[in-house]
Every structure is written in C-alpha cells, then in structure tokens.
Amino acid sequence: MKAMRLESIGNLFVREVEKPVPGPDDLLVRVEACGICGTDRHLLHGEFPSTPPVTLGHEFSGIVEAIGSGVKGFKLGARITGDPNISCGQCPQCQAGRANLCRNLKAIGISRDGGFADYVIVPQKQAFEIPLSLDPNHGAFCEPLACCLHGIDMAQIKAGSSVVVLGGGVIGLLTVQLARLAGATTVILSTRQQAKRTLAEELGATASVDPSASDIIARITGPDGLVPGGVDVVIECAGVAETVEQAPRLAKAGGTVVILGVMAQGETVRIEPFDILFRELRVLGSFINPFTHRRAADLVASGVINVEKLISRTITLEEAPEVIRNPPAAGEVKVLVVAASR
Template sequence: MKAMRLEAIGKLFVREVEKPVPGSEDLLVRVEACGICGTDRHLLHGEFPSTPPVTLGHEFCGIVEVVGEAVKGFKPGMRITGDPNISCGLCPQCQAGRVNLCANLKAIGISRDGGFADYVIVPQKQAFDIPLTLPPEHGAFCEPLACCLHCIDMARIKAGSSVIVLGGGVIGLLTVQLARLAGATTVILSTRQESKRRLAEELGATASFDPSEDDPIGGLAGLKGLLPGGADVVIECAGVRETVMQAPKLAKSGGTVVILGVLAQGEKVEIEPFDILFRELRLIGSFINPHTHRRAADLVASGKINVEKLISRKITLDEAPETIRNPARAGEIKVLVMAGT
C-alpha cells in the first residue's frame, strides 16, 4: 500500500509499505479522507516532537475493513473517525482524568503510523462510529473540532459572553462556530485575509477586523462601538508570535485568554506580568482533545457545524508531500487528502 512517510526531519516522501495487520483489539481502517494540519508542517521541520520514521496524518476517517478478535461494537463496513491521542491510563495525570497530559502519550500520525496512507491501524478505544451517510471529507474534521471543543470547555464561555478569536484558519473558524453554540452573543474574528473575514461572518461571527488596519480595542470601539472594555474571552488560534502577544491586551479585566494555536517548540514571546496581575487575567493553554472526540463526531454528523465551507482543496496522496512542504496558499483553509482522487 502507499503511505506518506516522514523519514527524518525535512524528509517527507510517499512510499510503498506493507499493509498493516491489526492486533486483537485493533481495527484495520481503509482511509477515505485525511486532513492536512499545520502541525504536519511543524513535524516536517522538527518544530513539534515526533518519532520518525513514521506515517503522518492524524485527522482521518475511513471504513473498517478488519476487526481484531477482541474488538466489540465495531464490524467491517462501519465508518469511523479516529482519536489519534493514545494515553496510557496508568500515570498520575491519567489517573486524575487529565489524559491529554499523559506522561506516556502517543499519537497516531506523530509517534505511530497515521492516516496519510491507504490503511491505518486504530485501537478500538480510539475509534468512534460516524454515519455512512456522512460525506467522508466531513469525517476528517472530527479531530480538529474535538481540539476546539476542549478549548471552549476551558474558556468557560457563558450565555451572553463576548469572544475574540485571533486567526482565520480552520481552527479559528471552527472556534467561531462553537463559541456561538456555547452561547456567546458577540464573536469577533481577527485575520488579515478578507476572504476569511467574510466567511467567518457567514459562519456566525458578529463582526471581524483586519489587525493590520484596526487597533482592536481603541479602533473598533471608536469606529463601531464594539467591546470598549475588551472581551470576556480571547482565543488565540493562529499560532503566531504576534497574536499570542496581542491576546492579553484584548481581554477585559477579569477575562480569560486561551492559547490554542501551535507555535514552534522553543519559540518565545514577551508578556507583561503586571498587566496579567493588575487586571487579574486568566491565561491558559488548551492542548488536544481529552474526552471530546465523541462530542465532535456527533456535532459533525448533526450538521450543526458547517465544515463544507472550510474545504479549500481535495488532493491525492501523491500530491500531499509537496503541499506540506510549502506554506498554505493565500485564503486556503483546509486541504484534504482523499482516497481515489
């Protein structure tokens, strides 16, 4: 079968490899769709921990082809989405329910072979069924949506809250929709790209702005009368140094700032501790998707989250290495690797 292998830092190729064999508690899944994530670019450049050689791809769905003898609840022909993050269940963090902070965390597509392949092995505890009537490309959004759900949970958004989302990529646009579902009445997206601002407002943002043109608090408050004291919640989704530094300045006193975007490992930013102290800001990180994958799969299947408008391109597995080697195209949101395209 074909698989896209990260053979070493900077070395990404499609190779012919042996079709994997499932263990007793595993599913062998024929991959239908797998999303390209910004983390895949970080992995290529050694900016996110991984264990090459490994097949990349952690946002996938597919059809169960074979089940191990100890598998229960799954059978061939079912469609599943895979939660790539595998916790040990034994370390102190797992025992405390913080499975995303597991000391022995492994991830499909990062530390074990993933979904940029014809087939992938998924442990049954990481598999979640989704309808066969659902377009397979929609199933590939379950993993990023699950990460955004954890962020929304951490942010503690209440009915009537105001939220600023920094970054107009797939994570930002999913977060806009979830913030509205959580009850936020004001959701403002910040991104430099006009097409993404327009799309954000189609998807539920109440306003948007270009951070290169507007001062988000003074400018927007003066020009449009929005959020004169800042937002209840600011969510950084861009994974960019400038927006991480900007985020606390946009929160109201007593507000919450959540870092959801992924910066390169080792990258540092400047903050003003006095401002965080004096205004009693809550500054937190949100890491992956503990116990949220089922909810994400159900939301995608329900149609309450619009993922179709987030699909920019569908490509073949052979085209994937070059796509990951290059920066995302202007205005691009999500590129999907599709079986049979």
Template sequence: MRAVRLEAIGSIALREVDKPAPGPEDVLVRIEACGVCGTDRHLFHGEFPSKPPVTLGHEFCGIVEAVGEAVANIAIGDRVTGDPNISCGRCSQCRAGRVNLCSNLRAIGIHRDGGFADYVVMPQNQAFLLPADLKPTHGAFCEPLACCLHGIDLAAIRPGASVVVLGGGVIGLLVVQLAKLAGAATIILSTRQASRRALAEELGATATIDPSAADPIEAVTGKAGLVPGGVDVVFECAGVRDTVEQSMRMAKAGGTVIIVGVVPQGMKVAVEPFDLLFRELKVVGSFLNPFTHGRAARLIASGAIEIDKLISRQVSLEEAPQVISNPAAPGEVKVLVVPGKG
C-alpha cells in the same frame, strides 16, 4: 500500500510500505479522507516533537476493513473517525482524568503511523462510529473540532458573552461556530485575509477585523472599539507571536485567554506579569482533545457545524508531500488528502 512518510526533519515522500495488520484489540481502517493540519507542517520543519520515520496524518475518517479477535462494538464496514491521542491510563495524569497530559502519550500520525496512507491501524478504543451516510470529508473534521471543543469547555462561555477569535484558519472558524452555539452574543474574528473574514461572518461572527489595516487591540477595546474595555474571552488560534501577545491585551479585567494555536516549539513572547496580576487575567493553554472526540463526532453527524465551506481543496496521496512541505496558499482553510482520488 502507499503512505506519506516523514523520513527525517525536512524530508517527506510518498512510499510503498507493507499494509498493516490489526492486533487483537485493533481495527484496520481504509482511509477515505485525512486533513492537512498546521501541526503536520510544524512536524516537517522540526517545530513539534515527533518520531520519524513515521507516516503523518492525524485527522482521518475511513471504513473498517478488518478487526482483531477481541474487538467489540465495531464491525467490518463501519465508518469511523479516529482519536489519534493514545494515553497510557496508568500515569498520575491519566488517573486524575487529564489524559491529554499523559506522561506516556503517543499520537497516531506523530509517534506512530497515521492517516496519510491507504490504511491505518488503531486501537479499538480510539475509534468512534459515524453514520454510514455521512460525507467522508466531514468525518475528517472530527479531530480538529474535538480540540476546539476542549478550548470552548475551558472558556466556560456564558450566554451573552463577548468573544474574540485571533486567526482565521480552520481552528478559528470552528471556534467561531462553537462560540455561537455556546451563546456568545458578540463574536469578533481577526485575520489579515479578506476571504476568511467574509467566511467568518457567514459562519456567525458579528464583526471582523483586518489587523493589517488597523490596530486590532484599539479596534476591539478602545473607546470607539467594538467592546470598549475588552472582551470576556479571547481565543488565540493562529499560533504566532503577534496574536499571542495581542490576546492578553484584548481581554477585559477578569477575562479569560485560551491559547489554542500551536506555536513553534521554542518561540518566546513578551508578557507583562504585572498586567496579568493587576487585571487578574486567566491565561489557559488548551491542549488536544480530552474526552471530546465522541462529542465532536456527534456534532459533525448532527449537521450543526458547517463543514463544506471550510474545505479549500482535495488532493491525492501523490500530491500530499508537496502540500505539507509548503506554506498554506493564501485564503486556504483546509486541504483534505483523499487516497482514492485519481
């Protein structure tokens, strides 16, 4: 079968490899669609820890083609989405219910072979059923949505709250939709790209900011700003130094900052501890998708989340290495790799 292999940092290629076989508690899934994530690009550049050589791809959906003899409740022909994050269930973090912080965490598409391939094998516990009539391209959004749901859970948005989302990529645009569903009355998205600002307003943002045209902090919190004094919750979804630093200055006293964006490993930002203390800010990292993947699958299946407008293009496995090894195109939100694409 074909697989997109990260062979070493900075080296990625489409290769022919052996088709995997499921173990007793595994399912073999024929991949229908797999999303290209910013993390895939971080992996290519060595900015996120991984275990090459490995097949990338952790946002996938597909059809079960074979099951191990101990598999229950999943059948050949089922459409499933895969939670890529496999916790051990034994360490102190797992026993405390913090499975995303598992000491022995292993992720499909990062530490073991993933979904940029014709097939993937995963433990049955990582598979979540999807409706047979769901678009496969929608199923590939379950993993990023699950990560956003964790951030929304941590933020504890109250109806009527004010929210700022920094970053207009797929994570920011999913968070806009979830914040609206959670009851936020004011949702402001900040991004340089005009097409993403327009899309954010279609998806529920009450206002958008171009940070290249105006000081975003003043535009939000200033006397003539959108929310003078700051907002209840800030979601940092871009994973860059400027927005991480802006996030803490946009929150009101007593507000909450949720860091969702994946920053390059080793990047440093300037923080004023006195400001965190004096304004009693809560700054929380939101890592992965603990116990949210099933909820994300149900939300996707319900149609409550707009997906089609987030899909910028679909590419073949042959095109995937070029896409992953280069920056996202201007205005691009999500690229899906579709193995069956001619």
C-alpha cells in the same frame, strides 16, 4: 500500499509500504479522507516532537475493513473517525482525569503510523463510529473540532458573552461556530485575509477585523470600539507570536485568554506579567482533545457545525508532500487528502 512517510526531519516522501495487520484490539481502517494540519508542517521542520520514520496524518476517517479478535462494538464496513491521542491510563495524570497530559502519550500520525496512507491501524478505544450517510470528507474534521471543543470548555463561555477569535484558519473558523453555539452573542474574528473574514461572518461571527488595517486593540476595546473595555474571552488560534502577545490586551479585567494555536517548540513571546496580575486575567493553554472526540463526531454528524465551507480543495496522496512543504495558499482553510479508490 502507499503511505506518506516522514523519513527524518525535512524529508517527506510517498512510499510503498507493507499493509498493516490489526492486533487483537485493533481495527484496520481504509482511509477515506485525512486533513492536512499546521502541525504536519511543524513536524516536517522539527518544530513539534515526533518519532520519525513515521507515516503522518492525525485527522482521518475511513471504513473498517478488518477487526482484531478482541474487538467489540464495531462491524466490518462501519465508518469511523479516529482519536489519534493514545493515553496510557496508568500514570498520575491519567488517573487524575487529565489524559491529554499523559506522561506516556502517543499519537497516531506523530509517534505511530497515521492516516496519510491507504490504511491505518486504530485501537478500538480510539475509534468512534459515524454514519455511513455522512459525506466521507466531513469525518476528517472530527479531530480538529475535538481540539476546539476542549478550548471552548476551558474558556467557560456563558450565554451573552463576548469573544474574540484570533486567526482565520480552520481552528479559528471552527471556534467561531462553537463560541456561538456556547451562547456568545458577540464573536469577533481577527485575520488579515478578507476571504476568511467574509467566511467567518457567513459562519456566525458578528464582526471581523483586519489587524493590519488599524490598531486592533483600539478597534476592539477602545471607547469607540466594538467592545469597549475588552471582551470576556479571547481565544488565540493562529499560533504566531503577534496574536499571542495581543490576546491578553484584548481581554477585559477578569477576562479569560485561551491559547489554542500551536507555536513552534522553543519560540517565545513578550508579555507583561503585571498586566495579567493587576487585571486578574485567566491565561490558559488548551492541549489536544481530552474526552471530546465523541462530542465532536456527533456535532459533525448532526450538521450543526458547518465543515463543508471549510474545505478549500481535495488532493491525492501523491500531491500531499508538496502541499505540506509549502505555506498554505492565500485564503486556504483546509486541504484534504482523499482516497483515489473511494
């Protein structure tokens, strides 16, 4: 079968590899769609921990083609979405219910072979069934949506809240929708790209701003701004220094800041601890998707979250290395690698 392999840092190729065989507790899944994530670019450049050589791809869904002898609850031909993050269940963090902070965390597509391939092995506890009637491309959104759900949970958005989302990529645009679903009546998206601002408003944002056109702090929190005095919740989804530094300044006194975007490992930013102290801000990191994948799969299957508008284009596996080697095109939200045989 074909697979896209990160052979070493900076070296990404599509190769012929042996088709995997499921173990007793595994499913063999024929991949239908797998999303390209910003983390894949970080992995290519050595900016996120990984263990090459490895097949990338952690946002995938597909059809069950073989089942291990110990698998229960899944049938051949079922469509599943895979939660890539595998916790050990035994370490202190797992025992405390913090599976995303597992000391022995492994991830499909990062530390074990993933979904940029014809087939992927998925442990049964990481598999979640989704309807066969669902558009196959939509299943690839369950993993990023699950990560956004965790950020929304941490933000503790209440009915009537005001929220600013920084970043107009797929994480930002999913977060806009979830914030509205959580009860926020004001949701502002900040991004430089007009196409993404327009899309955000189509998806539920009550306003959008271009941070390069004016002082975003004054535009949002000033006396004549959209939310004078600051917003209840700021969710940083861009993963760049500029927006991480902006985030605390956009929150009102007593507000919450959630860092959901992924910056490169080792990068630093400048913040003012006195401001966080004096205004008693809650500044939180949100890491992956503890116990949210089932909820995400149900939301995608229900159609409550619009993912179709987030698909910028679909490509073949052979085209994927070149896409990952380059920055996203202007206005691009999500690129999906889809199976040619589907």
